[in-house]
Amino acid sequence: MTSTPCKPLSLITPDWPDELGVRAYCTTRQGGLSTGAYTSLNLALHVGDDPDTVAANRSRLPGHDKIVWLEQVHSADCVSVDASSSGQPPIIADAAITDTTGLTVGVMTADCIPVLFCDIQGRQVAAAHAGWRGLLAGVLENTVHSFQAPAEQLLAWIGPCIRQAHFEVGADTVNAFADYPNHCVVVDNTWRIDLAGIAVERLNAAGVRAISDCGLCTYTDERRFYSHRRATHQGTAPTGRMFSAVMLSG
Incomplete structure (x- = not known):
């Protein structure tokens, strides 16, 4: 593990009221010890980075000693x-x-798509990982339904993700999203899907009204974000992972 000094963490945060007593953030790729394709704040152990370096990176996170980590499998399961x-x-x-x-x-x-949730009473918080498979399977709806508060009392925040201009897909994927024709377009003879827009539609359909989207694209901003698709296109895969997190701070 390298001993190169870390730069300060660069965190992106939802614009949620302080009085909720909720702390939420999304990391960028800046502020860690990883090198090469993982530079620098890679937080994933499953992508081939040095485990000791990943552990050191994780130790820099707010609330690092009380994080519940998930093994994400593109399911709809909320625990x-x-x-x-x-x-x-x-x-x-x-x-x-x-x-x-x-x-x-x-x-x-x-x-x-990382989606962070809290209720307006500040009693429960949640985080969801929505790739296109999980989005279709209902991971966002399952998360909403796991709250004790009704959906209209929830806040949802969509973090950095790949945006429509760069999310090229084949006909099979487009067919899977046939219910969302307004979010599927052809650009340069290639289908592009707006996953974040579909996420908003599905959250609205589940009853969530207070939805904010940071609007940031992981593919285009190489300085701040890891992008699996960009790394694949560049021949530098595997790459690192950001972490979007939320906690009740009391």
């Missing part, structure tokens, strides 16, 4: 976690919800 889940092996799921103060739930992404 409820508490203090007993902290420090345990990753849970196989693509979303997590908690009402435990000080416990951080989060998801890793490098193009897929």
Whole structure:
């Protein structure tokens, strides 16, 4: 593991009211110790980076000692976690919800959509990983339905993800999204899908009204974000992962 000094963390945060007592953030690729294609704040152990370096990167995260990690499999599963889940092996799921103060739930992404949630009473928080398969399978709806509060009392924030201009897909994927024709367009003879726009539609259909989108694209901003698709196009895959997290800070 390199001993190169870390730059400060560069975090992106939802514009949520302070009085909720909720802390939420999304990391960028800046502020860690990883090198090469993983430079520098890679937070994933499954992409081939040095495990000791990843552990050092994770130790820089706010609330790092009480994070519940997930093994994401593009499912629709949302798990409820508490203090007993902290420090345990990753849970196989693509979303997590908690009402435990000080416990951080989060998801890793490098193009897929991270969505963070809280209720307006500041009693529960959740994080969901929505790739196109999980989006179709209902991971966002399952997360919404896991809250004790009704959907209209939830806040949802869409973090950095690949945007429509760069999300090229084949006919099979377009057919899977046939219910969303307004979010599927042809550019240069190639289909492009607006996953974030579809996520907003599905959240609205589930009853969530207070939805904000950071609007940032992982593919275009190489300085700040990892992008699996960009790395594949450049021949530098595998690449690192960002982490989007939320906790009740009390």
